[in-house]
Amino acid sequence: MSYQVLARKWRPATFSDMVGQSHVLKALINALDQQRLHHAYLFTGTRGVGKTTLARLLAKSLNCEQGVSSRPCGVCSACREIAEGRFVDLLEIDAASRTRVEDTRELLDNVQYAPTRGRYKIYLIDEVHMLSTHSFNALLKTLEEPPPHVKFLLATTDPQKLPVTVLSRCLQFNLKSMTREGIVGYLQHILAEETVPFDDPSLWLLAEAAAGSMRDALSLTDQAIAFGEGQLRETEVAAMLGTVDLKRVLNLVRGLIEKDASALMAQVAELAEHAPDFRALMNELLSTLHRVAIAQAAPDALDNSKGDRNVLVALAQAAQPEDVHLFYQFGTASVKDLALAPSERAGFEMALLRMLAFSPSPARSVSDLPPLASQSAPALPTTSEPTPPADSAPHQAAVEQTEPATTEVVPSPSQTEVVEFESHNAEPPVNEEPMNASLPEPDPAPEPVAASIPPWEDEAAQDDAIAEAEVLEAEAAVDQALAHWVAATVVAEELTDVAALAPPMAAEDGFESVAPALVDGPALIEEPAAGNVSASVAGIEADAVNGTDEDINPARWPEVDFDADPQGWWQVTLYKLGLSGMTRTLFAHSQWQAYADGRAQLLIATNYRKLMNDTHSQRLREALATVLPGFQGFDYEFGAAEKTPQAWLDQLNRAAWERAVNDLQEDRFVQSLVSDFAAELRTDTVQPRFNPLPTGA
Structure with missing residues (x-):
């Protein structure tokens, strides 16, 4: 008997045989x-x-x-x-x-x-x-x-x-297109009946290539069986389809997360041996990054269309969300540049290196990834029994509707590291004591007037007295409500004026605000030793706690003696140099080390290594030449910078925030709101008038 192709041999004979x-x-x-x-x-x-x-x-x-x-x-x-x-x-x-x-x-x-x-x-x-x-x-x-x-x-x-x-x-x-899970489940059933050896990743490749068509999946399966000499293996099916191995794409994503340029170039070299279509490879990389972003933002919406759900969950937990979106943005912009590159491989490699060069976060270690297709599609039940009349959905519909079980992936220790530029977003500690703990208890409600009416022998006189008492009680209630309304209106106007004087601070250059929003509370920094702060710097800090808003404006900061306190001079002077944008952000996280023979030595925080370039260096040299006589240039290195202008500015922010909270707690209107209306002061939303870096500073 002649061979009959799978698409014709396994055409459903009853409604119960239909998949989906x-x-x-x-x-x-x-x-x-x-x-x-x-x-x-x-x-x-x-x-x-x-x-x-x-x-x-x-x-x-x-x-x-x-x-x-x-x-x-x-x-x-x-x-x-x-x-x-x-x-x-x-x-x-x-x-x-x-x-x-x-x-x-x-x-x-x-x-x-x-x-x-x-x-x-x-x-x-x-x-x-x-x-x-x-x-x-x-x-x-x-x-x-x-x-x-x-x-x-x-x-x-x-x-x-x-x-x-x-x-x-x-x-x-x-009729809907077939889901990949449904195609894989049906292929497993057919290959088991045909006694053809196979592995699950090869079926997922066939299901993806079929693009929703069961007939195409069966035709490709016939071709793959012939290509693999009677069996289905992932490497052979990938070679037949001319597609890139999914494991290699996932390893590329892993290399991006770990910031390992050497591993990425080695993987591209291995891929180049098979002469891949680098444009298709970039599209596959973008598709994987898209699914990783879904796994981070909405894990329940992530499907198992390629048998890689567990792997994507592990990558999503290891990666920073901003990194994933940055990689995707650079990838989409690089697709059109592949035609302009000397070769598609060079364009692809430059796209990967560009993703690493502009990634703001440090490298993350990725634990061992789970194997692909660890969640195999559910097997199809036998079809010997007819479908009951009341069953409106045949058993194969369960293949579509069955959700793969999720596997919890424990994040690696590196996922809990605190990055320096993230520390400014810490919220201020909330006072455990209630805001109204020290306030006096409100006066008890007055007794009803009618309750104090003495007994009367004359019933008519008693009725008149009761009526008069009820009128007085109603008038008193109206007066009390009116007084509360007036007080609340005055308090609302006062608070509105305070909020209008403290506009929110905007981030610059789309990266990071030099002065984080005051509502973020204290930064995770160490206070400098008292012996290293000059009298002028200490005076500025004292103004932040006790002085007026005008006294702590950078335009009114006094000059600090460079010889007496170089570090204090650097902390104050940086914000008077006229630098802005990313240049000011970079050097605000630097520490003044030494100054000799006209050359300065700076220690820049390690997390800002990738921001350093000749443009920023030139801007700082030109600015320092205007304030340091005989200045020749500066040298720098990267390390754990602690006594930085940004750290000192965060202390001023914290002091001003604490002063604003204290002033609000002692304000009579706020106290009346707390005592009379059981209000609660939310300290995390407090914004003082102090703006250490106004526009143009």
Whole structure:
């Protein structure tokens, strides 16, 4: 016997054999079991999702000798002839080859005749959108009111090309593309029955290449079996499809997260040996980064379409979200630049190096990744038992609806490291004692006036006294409510004026504000030793605690003696040099080490290593030359810089914030709100008037 391809051998013989399309199967099964049959059905969907198969199953259910039902017997002559494609009353017409109006008229001439053997004469018109306009017009009347023994089954991949007059005369069923999980589960079932050895990653590659078509998946499986000499292996299937191994793409993402340029270049060199399409490789890398971003923002929305869900969860927990978005942005911008590069490989390598060069966060270590396809698709149950009438969704629908179990990945210790430029976002500590702990208790409510009325012997006089007391009580309640309303209005106006004087500070250059928002509270820094602070610097700090807002404005900061306190001079002077943007951000995280022979020595925080370049160095040299006589230049190194201008400025921010909180706690209006209305002062939203770096400073 000649070999029969898998797509034909495993074509579903009953509705229970169908994979997916539960929304269509439910309607058809209920219609057949309840004998609510329409005269025209239209099946739409992409190639290979089961349009013709459903039409043939419907024809078999209508003409089974056992009666019309959703469970044809499959053994009678009508069922066997329909399955073999030789049933005389099932006319399968290829509309792509019979587009002329003469063909349609010839077809309709036989509609009036009764079926030869079956219960219904069925016209199955495939690719019906290929008919000409005249053919559709000739078909309209018959399609609207056919004889009772005629059923029309139409199938098309492009329903937009059908006239509205045809669509309105049919029951339309839109078939969905097959999910990758559903394709993998069905392939596992078929290969197990065919006794073909396979591994799960190879099936995921086939499912992805099929792009939602079950027929394409089965055809590719046939080809892969022949290519692999009777078995399916991931490397051989990837070589046959010409796709890049998914593990290599995931390793590229891992190298980006770990900031390992050497490992990335080694992986690109290995990939280049197979002459890949670097544009397709970049698109695959972007697709993986997109799914990693989904795993970080909405883990429940991450699917297992490539069998790599566990790996993506591990990468998402190790990576910084800003890194993932930066890599994706650079990748999309680099796709169009590949054609301008000397070679696609050079363009791809430069894109990876550019991602590393501009990444603001330090390297993260990624623990061992779980294996791919660790969550295999659920196996399909046997189909020997017919589908019960009440079951509106066949068992294969469970393949679509079954969500893969998630595996919790414990983050590595490196994921809890505190980065220096993130420390400014720490919230101020919340006072554990309630804000109104030291405030006096509110006065008890006065007793009702009517309660103090003495008894009266005269009932008329007693009634008059009670009425007068009720009027007085009502007037007192109105006066009290009016007083509370006036007090609340005054407090609201006062607080509005305070908030208007403290505009929020904007970040510069899209990177980081030199002075973080005061609502962020204290930075995680160490206070400098008292012996290293000159009198002038200490005076500025004292003004931040006790002085006026004008006294702590940088424009009014006094000059610090350079010889007496070089570090204090550097902390104060940096903000008077006229630097701005990323240059000021970079050197605000530097520490003054020494100054000799006209050259300064700076220690810059390690986290800002990648920001350092000649442009920033030139700006600082020009600025220091204006304030240091005989200045020749500066040298720098990277390390743990502690006594930096930014650290000192954070202390001023903290002192001003604490002073503002203290002033609010002692404010009479705030105290009245706390005592009278049980209000609570939210210290995390307090913004003082002190703005250490106003615009232009």
